Amino acid sequence: MHDENCIFCKIATGEIPVEAVYENENVIAFDDMEPLMPVHTLLIPKGHYSDIGDNVPEDVLGKLFGAVRKVAEAKGLTERGYRILINTGDDASQSVRHLHVHILGGGHMPRPNDQDWGSSATNADKFYD
Numbered sequence: 187m188h189d190e191n192c193i194f195c196k197i198a199t200g201e202i203p204v205e206a207v208y209e210n211e212n213v214i215a216f217d218d219m220e221p222l223m224p225v226h227t228l229l230i231p232k233g234h235y236s237d238i239g240d241n242v243p244e245d246v247l248g249k250l251f252g253a254v255r256k257v258a259e260a261k262g263l264t265e266r267g268y269r270i271l272i273n274t275g276d277d278a279s280q281s282v283r284h285l286h287v288h289i290l291g292g293g294h295m296p297r298p299n300d301q302d303w304g305s306s307a308t309n310a311d312k313f314y315d
């Protein structure tokens with residue numbers, strides 16, 4: 187499972203070098219190049235799946251989520267906590283179509299509420315027109 191045009195596949199194979207926060211044979215974690223928080227790390231499966239809905243085998247999901255704690259430990263987030271986020275598809279503004287878990291921390295993050303969502307909140311009661 188490899189997509190030669192996928193930037194995260196190139197990171198997974200080492201074609202594009204990154205400083206790994208955590209790595210094993212199944213996953214690699216590296217810092218996001220556009221951090222939204224003091225800690226903002228991306229965790230990806232080495233195999234290519236475009237998103238969480240791309241028929242990802244359960245063992246791959248288990249290995250991916252099992253590594254979240256390793257990343258949190260490596261980043262010193264276990265005591266105060268952290269948030270994980272998986273953008274999926276257009277409505278979630280997913281920009282890189284290789285499944286990835288955002289691991290965010292290093293500061294307090296409010297819960298998303300109507301105010302935080304800004305103008306999108308005005309559409310919260312609609313599904314699609």
Ligand code: DGP
Binds near residue numbers: 217218219280
């Ligand atoms: P998303 O919108 O959920 O698809 O987030 C993709 C994230 O990936 C975004 O926060 C920026 C980050 N990103 C994109 N390309 C690269 C890259 O080449 N290196 C690193 N470290 N991060 C990248």
